[in-house]
Amino acid sequence: MEETLERKTYQVDPSGYYGSFGGAFIPEMLYPNVEELRENYLQIINDPSFQKSYNDLLRDYVGRPTPLYRANRLSEKYNTNIFLKREDLCHTGAHKVNNTIGQILMAQRLGKKRIVAETGAGQHGVATATVCALMNLECIVYMGELDIERQAPNVARMKMLGAEVRPATCGSRTLKDATNEAMRHWINNPVDTHYIIGSVVGPHPYPDMVARFQSIISEEIKWQLKAHTGKENPDYVLACVGGGSNAAGAFYHYLSDEDVKLVAVEAAGQGISSGHSAATTALGKPGVLHGSRTILMQTEDGQVVEPFSISAGLDYPGIGPQHAYLFDSGRGIFLSATDEEAIQAAFELTRLEGIIPALESSHALAVLGRLGATENETVVVNLSGRGDKDMATYMRYID
Numbered sequence: 001m002e003e004t005l006e007r008k009t010y011q012v013d014p015s016g017y018y019g020s021f022g023g024a025f026i027p028e029m030l031y032p033n034v035e036e037l038r039e040n041y042l043q044i045i046n047d048p049s050f051q052k053s054y055n056d057l058l059r060d061y062v063g064r065p066t067p068l069y070r071a072n073r074l075s076e077k078y079n080t081n082i083f084l085k086r087e088d089l090c091h092t093g094a095h096k097v098n099n100t101i102g103q104i105l106m107a108q109r110l111g112k113k114r115i116v117a118e119t120g121a122g123q124h125g126v127a128t129a130t131v132c133a134l135m136n137l138e139c140i141v142y143m144g145e146l147d148i149e150r151q152a153p154n155v156a157r158m159k160m161l162g163a164e165v166r167p168a169t170c171g172s173r174t175l176k177d178a179t180n181e182a183m184r185h186w187i188n189n190p191v192d193t194h195y196i197i198g199s200v201v202g203p204h205p206y207p208d209m210v211a212r213f214q215s216i217i218s219e220e221i222k223w224q225l226k227a228h229t230g231k232e233n234p235d236y237v238l239a240c241v242g243g244g245s246n247a248a249g250a251f252y253h254y255l256s257d258e259d260v261k262l263v264a265v266e267a268a269g270q271g272i273s274s275g276h277s278a279a280t281t282a283l284g285k286p287g288v289l290h291g292s293r294t295i296l297m298q299t300e301d302g303q304v305v306e307p308f309s310i311s312a313g314l315d316y317p318g319i320g321p322q323h324a325y326l327f328d329s330g331r332g333i334f335l336s337a338t339d340e341e342a343i344q345a346a347f348e349l350t351r352l353e354g355i356i357p358a359l360e361s362s363h364a365l366a367v368l369g370r371l372g373a374t375e376n377e378t379v380v381v382n383l384s385g386r387g388d389k390d391m392a393t394y395m396r397y398i399d
């Protein structure tokens with residue numbers, strides 16, 4: 001009884017913090033927009049008619065529930081029981097659409113007419129352009145000029161879906177510059193525009209709102225694992241972490257179940273100490289990034305360090321504030337995998353199970369051999385996306 005009362009939730013507190021991480025560090029000009037969202041988001045999410053629209057779309061449009069698949073040959077290889085949560089089977093090929101569906105419905109309830117978003121490799125841009133087409137809302141996606149050159153197929157997808165792709169031409173012309181431009185656009189259009197952030201980052205309430213929309217992942221894992229094994233709780237839940245939204249969704253309903261080990265896998269790039277890495281918890285320190293206090297890779301004087309990973313979705317210099325707290329409190333186990341290890345894991349899954357994973361998800365698969373999981377234990381890996389978008393990279397390793 002007492003234990004239940006004291007059970008830690010690891011969820012956001014009423015002032016928008018996870019321990020000492022989180023908050024809303026925003027320019028004064030942005031305050032009314034963020035405040036409008038903060039005042040309304042919980043009431044809207046908990047409204048039964050919102051829930052019905054959200055769940056109907058997840059079922060009929062996204063294709064949920066996604067299967068929980070027992071990977072028999074992979075299990076045999078690692079001498080444990082491995083289940084894959086198949087987010088790769090979602091419409092548009094990854095978990096990101098769970099969030100954009102929720103946020104487009106939120107924007108409608110708030111009476112917004114236009115959507116603005118930032119994108120790095122274009123995956124979040126595509127997921128946002130998709131739901132804007134679905135709901136007939138204007139869509140503006142900011143993307144670094146360099147990324148526009150590198151990610152032509154996703155730029156074409158966004159345009160085909162009717163979005164306007166605007167280049168960010170400042171700085172390194174990548175994701176962080178696109179984020180700055182998107183924020184500027186939102187400041188200048190506060191009344192009719194909603195900003196759809198693509199991960200559990202940004203000022204409160206974004207990290208909590210995005211985690212709630214992604215929490216459908218662990219909600220399904222619980223009943224699906226029970227159907228498979230008779231138990232809701234695995235011994236391990238594994239997920240890759242860029243900003244941390246797929247991990248937040250896979251961990252959500254297990255956060256207070258301390259018997260479940262939550263394993264977050266970051267991208268080590270060419271190696272943690274190579275100078276070309278995105279292993280945020282290994283290399284970073286507390287600071288403020290994109291509106292919240294979190295852990296980020298930075299120089300001595302606090303300048304953001306340009307991250308590196310072979311996978312565009314993990315190429316981010318920070319992590320969401322909830323993950324910073326899971327790391328700091330010891331509730332989460334943070335590991336990393338290099339580019340090379342991720343590529344190997346991708347080929348291993350493909351050859352053993354006939355599933356070509358996204359490069360991001362391959363980072364989670366890459367640590368399976370390091371867990372020390374035994375033959376009686378159960379491991380759930382969140383397979384965040386499929387590998388179609390990564391074929392150009394995989395082809396370099398096929399002769």
Ligand SMILES: *Cc1c(COP(=O)(O)O)cnc(C)c1O
Nearest residue numbers: 199242243244245246313360385
């Ligand atoms: C974007 C992306 C990620 C990383 O984003 P998170 O917010 O950390 O989940 C991981 N996997 C895939 C397939 C992605 O597209």
